[in-house]
Amino acid sequence: MIMDPRDSPNGERYRLFQEALEIAPPWFVKEARLNQDRRRLDIILDFPKGSRFKCPECGCEYTAYDTRLREWRHLDFFQHATHIFAPLPRVKCETCGVRTVEVPWAGRGSGFTILFEALAVEYSRDLPVSKAAKKLRISDDTLWRMLRRSVAGALEKQDLSNVFAVAIDETSWRKGHKYVTFVFDYCTKRLIFATEGRGSDTLALFAGHLRRHGGDPLRITEVCCDMSPAYIKGVEENLPRATITFDKFHVVKAMNDALDEVRRRESADCAELKGTRWYWRRNEKDLSAGQRDSLERACLSGACRQTGKAYRMKILLQQILDAGFGLTREEARGRLKGWYRWALLCRIPEVAAVGRMIKRHFEGILRWFQSRMTNGMVEGYNSVLRAGRAIARGFRTVGNVILKSFLMAGKLEFDFPKNIWNPL
Numbered sequence: 001m002i003m004d005p006r007d008s009p010n011g012e013r014y015r016l017f018q019e020a021l022e023i024a025p026p027w028f029v030k031e032a033r034l035n036q037d038r039r040r041l042d043i044i045l046d047f048p049k050g051s052r053f054k055c056p057e058c059g060c061e062y063t064a065y066d067t068r069l070r071e072w073r074h075l076d077f078f079q080h081a082t083h084i085f086a087p088l089p090r091v092k093c094e095t096c097g098v099r100t101v102e103v104p105w106a107g108r109g110s111g112f113t114i115l116f117e118a119l120a121v122e123y124s125r126d127l128p129v130s131k132a133a134k135k136l137r138i139s140d141d142t143l144w145r146m147l148r149r150s151v152a153g154a155l156e157k158q159d160l161s162n163v164f165a166v167a168i169d170e171t172s173w174r175k176g177h178k179y180v181t182f183v184f185d186y187c188t189k190r191l192i193f194a195t196e197g198r199g200s201d202t203l204a205l206f207a208g209h210l211r212r213h214g215g216d217p218l219r220i221t222e223v224c225c226d227m228s229p230a231y232i233k234g235v236e237e238n239l240p241r242a243t244i245t246f247d248k249f250h251v252v253k254a255m256n257d258a259l260d261e262v263r264r265r266e267s268a269d270c271a272e273l274k275g276t277r278w279y280w281r282r283n284e285k286d287l288s289a290g291q292r293d294s295l296e297r298a299c300l301s302g303a304c305r306q307t308g309k310a311y312r313m314k315i316l317l318q319q320i321l322d323a324g325f326g327l328t329r330e331e332a333r334g335r336l337k338g339w340y341r342w343a344l345l346c347r348i349p350e351v352a353a354v355g356r357m358i359k360r361h362f363e364g365i366l367r368w369f370q371s372r373m374t375n376g377m378v379e380g381y382n383s384v385l386r387a388g389r390a391i392a393r394g395f396r397t398v399g400n401v402i403l404k405s406f407l408m409a410g411k412l413e414f415d416f417p418k419n420i421w422n423p424l
């Protein structure tokens with residue numbers, strides 16, 4: 001006869017743990033040992049003799065053939081590191097042979113309960129992983145391993161059948177020597193793919209990933225990315241039906257960089273440019289009266305005429321690209337063409353280079369007036385890129401950069417069961 005665990009000798013005494021942990025028959029709390037000095041709680045589980053367990057492969061029920069004592073780290077119980085011990089039964093199945101029974105509290109890896117893993121994922125979404133590890137009182141390496149298993153499990157079930165517009169971008173880490181390419185689903189605003197490198201082959205990998213998860217590269221009709229030849233080639237080869245929108249923030253950034261080079265070149269002979277570096281990056285309306293004065297003084301000085309001119313050209317370019325809703329595509333075409341023609345003739349080599357770049361990528365830049373796509377509109381995008389750059393130093397491997405990015409922006413669904421003690 002199978003005994004009800006609540007009738008076990010210690011049933012009443014350990015009812016608190018029994019209920020707090022939602023332990024379901026046949027399992028019961030046999031003993032709980034509290035060590036105040038070590039702030040540790042050991043909970044020992046057992047099952048009544050004669051209990052039946054399912055073969056994990058075929059589901060037939062048997063009594064335990066033998067058992068092995070196993071330990072799992074569980075969530076803290078009132079600041080006590082809690083460890084669960086249980087004699088893990090094996091069954092001798094007629095069809096499958098000797099198999100270890102699955103217990104509902106065990107996590108994917110060894111040594112932690114599934115509830116502990118769920119909390120670890122929750123902490124690691126918002127906190128730097130080293131901080132989360134400290135909070136959980138486990139080592140960084142252990143936490144990274146746990147996250148890798150959980151994220152891999154969630155990615156396995158990713159459904160990409162409704163993806164038709166994507167944003168592609170890269171981040172560098174380790175002082176620019178290594179790159180990671182990110183692909184976001186533009187409509188659901190989530191990270192769906194990440195891989196090392198920034199060559200055209202990264203998009204071949206993406207196309208393969210898409211196919212494995214119910215998607216179709218031929219259904220991708222809109223892509224937003226920067227003007228890197230590798231991505232353009234990668235899109236043409238692997239997402240052949242996609243129309244590219246070049247991210248307008250990358251265009252403005254190229255112009256800002258050009259302006260910066262002009263300023264640096266002229267600053268050798270122009271005292272007025274001293275200390276103005278960051279003012280030139282801003283819009284006129286964001287400058288204080290004093291800052292505007294110093295820019296005007298610089299513009300009037302004969303020695304740095306090109307910096308002033310390049311600044312005015314930048315403001316105009318920004319106005320064209322920001323005007324957006326005010327301009328029709330054809331009006332925008334005229335204005336943008338006018339701008340690059342001016343840039344090509346302006347006798348400032350850095351700005352002329354921007355003009356050539358815009359001329360070369362004209363249709364894709366103009367496409368924004370129709371598609372309205374920018375990478376900056378992707379939620380989580382900036383945090384992922386920032387994290388890629390900033391926290392990467394502590395990440396050691398590119399895999400960890402990708403892992404953390406998925407935790408932050410992947411909107412992953414983890415299949416942590418609600419009741420972890422009772423599988424039925």
Ligand SMILES: [Zn+2]
Nearest residue numbers: 055058093096
């Ligand atoms: Zn079996």
